Amino acid sequence: MALTHLASGDIANLHAMGGDAVSGQSVALFKSEQLEVIRLVLPAGRAMPMHAVPGEITVQCLEGSIDFETPGRKQRLQAGQLLFLHGGEPHALLGVDDASVLVTIVLN
16 A cells, blocks of 8 residues: 655645544655655554664654664653754654654755
């Protein structure tokens, strides 16, 4: 099944989970030649292992909290907080509480 992305001018409801992050699904909201935006759902205890993407990213915590780890540093990101990371930097995520985050990736 092909993913349906937002069309230009469409609105996405980022709080569709109604405060219950585990009932939602991760979804790529849109992808263009230069930018990709994903709503990532991380239930408590679920991890995304260390990885890197070529372009710069932002991670905005919408609900719950996550641990965001880079080599040599671990930070707790909570609802309402935003993190910026240069492209190519390895990072990992862990759901501390049931969480959803908005990930923006600049594509090279």
